[in-house]
Amino acid sequence: MADDIRSYALSGLADAIQDSLNSDCTPEEIVDCFITTVKKNLQYHRVCAKHSKQVLDLFYKIDRSSKVVNLNADALHDKKNWVDYTELPDQLSDEELLKRGYKMKVEDGCIVWTKNKTKK
Numbered sequence: 001m002a003d004d005i006r007s008y009a010l011s012g013l014a015d016a017i018q019d020s021l022n023s024d025c026t027p028e029e030i031v032d033c034f035i036t037t038v039k040k041n042l043q044y045h046r047v048c049a050k051h052s053k054q055v056l057d058l059f060y061k062i063d064r065s066s067k068v069v070n071l072n073a074d075a076l077h078d079k080k081n082w083v084d085y086t087e088l089p090d091q092l093s094d095e096e097l098l099k100r101g102y103k104m105k106v107e108d109g110c111i112v113w114t115k116n117k118t119k120k
Contacts, residue, residue, distance in 0.1 A: 017030075097113055102114065
């Protein structure tokens with residue numbers, strides 16, 4: 001049965017490609033159509049995944065309203081604010097790290113050292 005659905009979908013795709021090649025569409029328009037369609041499908045599934053996560057959060061009574069997380073790499077615009085973890089020598093004491101301008105936070109039970117490099 002799955003092969004029938006697959007062959008039907010691919011057959012429909014082949015027909016659509018054939019129609020577009022035999023029309024007045026340019027090759028660029030055909031490629032753009034493929035790219036746009038795949039991007040729309042990707043965005044649709046991202047929204048579905050986001051909504052599914054929100055529903056699970058409601059079931060498990062998880063409140064994420066105060067924790068904003070952006071998984072897009074382009075969200076971190078100012079590289080000066082990036083923490084350079086290579087600056088944290090293992091042998092320094094907590095007091096020495098504090099003297100050097102690092103701040104200690106506890107996140108999910110783990111100690112995290114951060115340093116804001118932005119000059120005011």
